[in-house]
Amino acid sequence: MENGGITAKDLTKVFPGGFVAVDHVSFEVKDGELFGLLGPNGAGKSTLIRMLTTLLRPTEGDALVGGHSVRTEPDKVRLLIGVVSDKLIVYDRLTARENLRFFGELYGLGGKKLENRIDELLEEVNLSRFADKMVGTFSTGMKQRLNLVRALLHNPKVLFLDEPTLGLDPQTVRFIKDLILQLHESGITMILTTHEMDLAEKLSERLAIVDHGKILAIGPPKELEEKNGAEDLESLFLILTGRELRDSLGNMPARGPRG
Amino acid sequence: MRIAQKDLTEFSRSKMRMASFMLMPIILIALFGFMFPGTGSIGHIPLAVVDQASSGPGAAFAEAFSKVSSSSGQLRLTYYATLEQAKQAVVGGSASGVLIIYPNYPAQGSVVLIVDNTDPTVAAQLEGTVDSLIRLISSGGDQPLVVQSIAPWAPTSEFEFMAPGFVGVTVVMAGMAGLAAAVAREREIGTMDGLMVAPISRSSIITGKAVAQTIRGLIQAAIVVLVVVLFFGVKIYGNPLYIVLVLLLGDLGFVGIGIIATSAASDQESATMVLMMLEFPMIFLSGVLYPISQLPGWLQDVAWAIPLSYMVEALRRLMVLNAGLGSITWPLAYMLIFAAASMGLAIPLFNRAVTR
Ligand SMILES: Nc1ncnc2c1ncn2[C@@H]1O[C@H](COP(=O)(O)OP(=O)(O)O)[C@@H](O)[C@H]1O
Ligand SMILES: [Mg+2]
Numbered sequence: 001m002e003n004g005g006i007t008a009k010d011l012t013k014v015f016p017g018g019f020v021a022v023d024h025v026s027f028e029v030k031d032g033e034l035f036g037l038l039g040p041n042g043a044g045k046s047t048l049i050r051m052l053t054t055l056l057r058p059t060e061g062d063a064l065v066g067g068h069s070v071r072t073e074p075d076k077v078r079l080l081i082g083v084v085s086d087k088l089i090v091y092d093r094l095t096a097r098e099n100l101r102f103f104g105e106l107y108g109l110g111g112k113k114l115e116n117r118i119d120e121l122l123e124e125v126n127l128s129r130f131a132d133k134m135v136g137t138f139s140t141g142m143k144q145r146l147n148l149v150r151a152l153l154h155n156p157k158v159l160f161l162d163e164p165t166l167g168l169d170p171q172t173v174r175f176i177k178d179l180i181l182q183l184h185e186s187g188i189t190m191i192l193t194t195h196e197m198d199l200a201e202k203l204s205e206r207l208a209i210v211d212h213g214k215i216l217a218i219g220p221p222k223e224l225e226e227k228n229g230a231e232d233l234e235s236l237f238l239i240l241t242g243r244e245l246r247d248s249l250g251n252m253p254a255r256g257p258r259g
Numbered sequence: 260m261r262i263a264q265k266d267l268t269e270f271s272r273s274k275m276r277m278a279s280f281m282l283m284p285i286i287l288i289a290l291f292g293f294m295f296p297g298t299g300s301i302g303h304i305p306l307a308v309v310d311q312a313s314s315g316p317g318a319a320f321a322e323a324f325s326k327v328s329s330s331s332g333q334l335r336l337t338y339y340a341t342l343e344q345a346k347q348a349v350v351g352g353s354a355s356g357v358l359i360i361y362p363n364y365p366a367q368g369s370v371v372l373i374v375d376n377t378d379p380t381v382a383a384q385l386e387g388t389v390d391s392l393i394r395l396i397s398s399g400g401d402q403p404l405v406v407q408s409i410a411p412w413a414p415t416s417e418f419e420f421m422a423p424g425f426v427g428v429t430v431v432m433a434g435m436a437g438l439a440a441a442v443a444r445e446r447e448i449g450t451m452d453g454l455m456v457a458p459i460s461r462s463s464i465i466t467g468k469a470v471a472q473t474i475r476g477l478i479q480a481a482i483v484v485l486v487v488v489l490f491f492g493v494k495i496y497g498n499p500l501y502i503v504l505v506l507l508l509g510d511l512g513f514v515g516i517g518i519i520a521t522s523a524a525s526d527q528e529s530a531t532m533v534l535m536m537l538e539f540p541m542i543f544l545s546g547v548l549y550p551i552s553q554l555p556g557w558l559q560d561v562a563w564a565i566p567l568s569y570m571v572e573a574l575r576r577l578m579v580l581n582a583g584l585g586s587i588t589w590p591l592a593y594m595l596i597f598a599a600a601s602m603g604l605a606i607p608l609f610n611r612a613v614t615r
Contacts, residue, residue: 087449
């Protein structure tokens with residue numbers, strides 16, 4: 001069964017020091033589904049995604065991504081997934097093409113086929129003109145567009161998007177939204193976290209609202225709103241997660257692989 | 260003024276920085292204190308002796324010399340049958356000089372001392388000691404002693420002694436700090452995640468980084484060599500291939516240490532701190548600036564536990580003495596083990612640190 005579905009079972013992450021960032025989370029994402037993940041800062045969204053993308057080892061539980069366990073078959077999972085977050089995975093001192101070539105080669109691509117794929121992808125995000133320019137000279141929006149196609153080089157079955165629109169201008173947000181819809185049409189499974197309620201509401205077929213490492217509600221946005229008597233996603237979010245500001249001490253934000 | 264205050268406040272709140280801030284000067288001072296003990300008490304300089312006088316005044320002198328040197332405790336004599344063997348002992352590092360006693364003692368030139376001029380401090384010490392011992396035995400008359408250098412060229416300066424050490428230190432500093440910085444940078448900008456989610460082994464990530472760093476280290480070493488040769492008149496006598504081999508092994512070994520520090524430390528700042536704490540004593544103790552043979556006995560033991568010491572030793576013999584591979588077998592073997600051990604430890608440690 002090698003489709004792009006995701007099954008998480010009791011996924012848990014306890015950080016050194018005992019902080020439980022993700023607490024026995026179970027859910028399912030169907031093949032080809034566009035799934036939204038919402039929650040206040042520190043809710044555990046990135047930690048959850050890092051476990052699903054094999055960047056963090058679950059303390060407990062497991063997840064199947066495309067039918068493969070993130071625990072026991074991380075290499076198989078890695079072949080199937082693409083990862084995009086607000087941390088841009090592109091090198092400033094390489095050109096756009098060199099960046100894509102490097103990452104393509106990590107996936108075992110090469111030769112004419114890779115070059116063609118790079119041309120095609122750069123065209124897709126309107127960066128063909130800048131193919132041989134240093135990425136360091138790019139605007140943040142241009143970098144994120146490049147970062148997006150970087151994640152698509154190897155035609156992943158599942159794409160993880162962790163706040164892909166953070167800090168971007170409305171034009172780029174719009175562009176990314178269109179790209180996501182286009183990818184959705186092509187049948188790729190996607191998990192999207194975002195604080196842009198509008199984006200989540202319009203894009204997600206189903207979504208989960210998480211807080212304190214637990215799923216509070218899961219389902220199609222309209223259904224969840226109706227069930228909780230909320231007029232839109234934003235009020236649903238505030239009803240479920242409370243209105244107070246999230247101030248807490250002593251926890252570090254999710255960081256690189258060392259975490 | 261406000262900035263100074265803020266900086267100090269920030270500083271005082273970082274335990275790691277505070278600790279090293281206090282420890283560093285203490286370590287350095289202690290080190291210097293031990294390195295330069297009050298009196299110039301050097302003893303037991305190893306000297307290779309070739310006794311070619313089988314009878315007559317030469318033989319008597321040889322016997323007398325052996326007595327005074329053992330009773331004074333200043334020299335440790337080893338006898339060799341041929342001059343060639345004795346010279347090999349010097350090139351191989353087991354003796355600091357060769358003393359040849361000819362039958363025509365006490366004519367001038369009948370006693371020849373060949374000093375190891377790659378180590379000027381010891382060479383001077385040896386010359387003084389031998390000279391004074393000979394004066395003890397043969398009072399008055401002609402001075403039979405003639406002093407030569409093991410290398411046919413005159414030692415131009417202390418700098419010639421130090422240059423190989425500087426080349427070694429460059430590689431060490433670059434290896435340890437450069438790798439830690441390269442890993443930290445990828446983590447900071449987030450590109451490390453891009454490598455981690457790719458279907459490649461964790462080992463290949465760190466191996467790739469280590470290879471890149473090793474190459475950078477070798478290039479830096481080449482630059483240092485060029486500078487000392489072109490601008491400071493240092494001559495290099497040895498086979499460049501062997502020199503590169505020694506640099507490569509040392510480079511790999513210390514890149515490994517860099518990986519270990521980055522993997523073991525909780526954050527970049529502590530990794531850098533740990534590396535600094537290692538680097539300083541290492542540079543002072545490994546014979547770069549000051550000959551190991553001049554350190555107090557126990558500190559010599561410490562010095563010979565430091566891989567850099569072997570690297571500097573091998574480089575010095577290669578570069579200044581034109582030693583062959585045979586003369587640096589031990590330092591080379593030690594460095595090979597060091598490089599293998601440090602890399603062997605570093606790769607799994609890194610893999611573990613990034614898979615949490
Ligand atoms: N490496 C880590 N060590 C300790 N705590 C962490 C680490 N990474 C994240 N956390 C904590 O886990 C919680 C969830 O973080 P994260 O998953 O980044 O939340 P979100 O992405 O929903 O904003 C936060 O409280 C954060 O401080
Ligand atoms: Mg996050």
